[in-house]
Amino acid sequence: MKPPHHIRIGTPGAPKVAFGHGWGRTHRDFIPVAEALAPLIDAYLFDLPGFGKSERPGDAWGTVEYADYMARHMADDLGFDLCTWVGHSLGGRIGLRLARRSPGLIERLIIVAGAGVPREISGWEKYKRKRRSNQFQKLKAQAKNEAELIELEKKFGSIDYVASRESGMRDIFTATVNEDQTNELSGIIVPTTLIYGAQDTDTPPEVGRKIAHGIPGARYVEMPFLDHISILDRGRHQIALAIKEGLPVTASDEGTAA
Known part of the structure; x- marks a missing residue:
């Protein structure tokens, strides 16, 4: 490199x-x-x-x-x-x-x-995040093509998460953001x-x-x-x-x- x-x-x-x-x-x-x-x-x-x-x-x-x-x-x-x-x-x-x-x-x-x-997250916020994540995973499994998947990511994901696909940095984004x-x-x-x-x-x-x-x-x-x-x-x-x-x-x- x-x-x-x-x-x-x-x-x-x-x-x-x-x-x-x-x-x-x-x-x-x-x-x-x-x-x-x-x-x-x-x-x-x-x-x-x-x-x-x-x-x-x-x-x-x-x-x-x-x-x-x-x-x-x-x-x-x-x-x-x-x-x-x-x-x-x-x-x-x-x-x-x-x-x-x-x-x-x-x-x-x-x-x-x-x-x-x-970050400190309330029990209610944890519930909402989990519910939203489950909803995303369900719809992701039903996506027929990459275009539909990208639209789902735009709806459910953060700006940086969405952009990380376009930049080819998704793997690094997920590795760093969860530390x-x-x-x-x-x-x-x-x-x-x-x-x-x-x-x-x-x-x-x-x-x-x-x-x-x-x-x-x-x-x-x-x-x-x-x-x-x-x-x-x-x-x-x-x-x-x-x-x-x-x-x-x-x-x-x-x-x-x-």
């Missing part, structure tokens, strides 16, 4: 910051943040394998495989020593794995609307900031608070009015601030503060 596509923005020799996007998206989501911090960081904005200009994995990778692959690529191919990982949604899931499995590479973690732990990293969180020892939008229905604040509770010393930030995607643009200043807060203090910074 070819190395994943990336663009580089910033100042060579400055602290390295790696950006991992969400499902169905690309490196472009983080360009405004990287450009705003260009004098202070050496930013690598990746198209994760299977997205954008990057070749998809040959197997149905979960986030463990994604994390191990990205760690090897950053360390062995790109010469990373230490870096900050900034991950949105799927990139956040991968970031949790990276921080747990490669603490010698990841020195700081910033999760933006990331998942990785199950539960709850028991791994306590082993994350790097400084971690979690940023979530109050109006996010894909990864709602309860998910962020649960992850923050599981990671020792993690800081949780909730932004009013923002959802799963608007947090990338309208919330970009908070993301940039979280990155900047973790950078080493230089002599010029100390002089300015004085």
Whole structure:
């Protein structure tokens, strides 16, 4: 498999910051943040394998495989020593794995609307989901052709689930979306900031608070009015601030503060 596509923005020799996007998206989501911090960081904005200009994995990778692959690529191919990982949604899931499995590479973690732990679901909601799933499976068995199956998926499935068929990523989608990293969180020892939008229905604040509770010393930030995607643009200043807060203090910074 070819190395994943990336663009580089910033100042060579400055602290390295790696950006991992969400499902169905690309490196472009983080360009405004990287450009705003260009004098202070050496930013690598990746198209994760299977997205954008990057070749998809040959197997149905979960986030463990994604994390191990990205760690090897950053360390062995790109010469990373230490870096900050900034991950949105799927990139956040991968970031949790990276921080747990490669603490010698990841020195700081910033999760933006990331998942990785199950949502709290009421008994009534569980019943409705099970009923809907049974209905889908019954109609799926009756589908006469692929066109009818696709229409059923559009009716019953999420936007990402439907799109995963068209992109040839269905196996990877189902492998990653159902993972539960709850028991791994306590082993994350790097400084971690979690940023979530109050109006996010894909990864709602309860998910962020649960992850923050599981990671020792993690800081949780909730932004009013923002959802799963608007947090990338309208919330970009908070993301940039979280990155900047973790950078080493230089002599010029100390002089300015004085």
